[in-house]
Amino acid sequence: MPQYSFFCNACRKEFSVVLTLAEYEKGGVKCPHCKSTKVEQKWAAFFAVTSKKS
Numbered sequence: 001m002p003q004y005s006f007f008c009n010a011c012r013k014e015f016s017v018v019l020t021l022a023e024y025e026k027g028g029v030k031c032p033h034c035k036s037t038k039v040e041q042k043w044a045a046f047f048a049v050t051s052k053k054s
Contacts, residue, residue: 004029005044010036 003018008031015032029039 005042006031006039007042008034008036009038009040010034014042 001018001020002024003016004024005014005016006029007014011031011034013031013033017029017032019029028037030037031039
């Protein structure tokens, strides 16, 4: 499952949440520190590890 990074505008803290795609699309992410819903998603780097084919 993907991990998403968020920033809470209420308490000014960053946090990460592991969500399924269905949970992410539904929205309603709350800050684990202050329980506020005034959060915005932060952009994060993405990388994938693949096996080398011979």
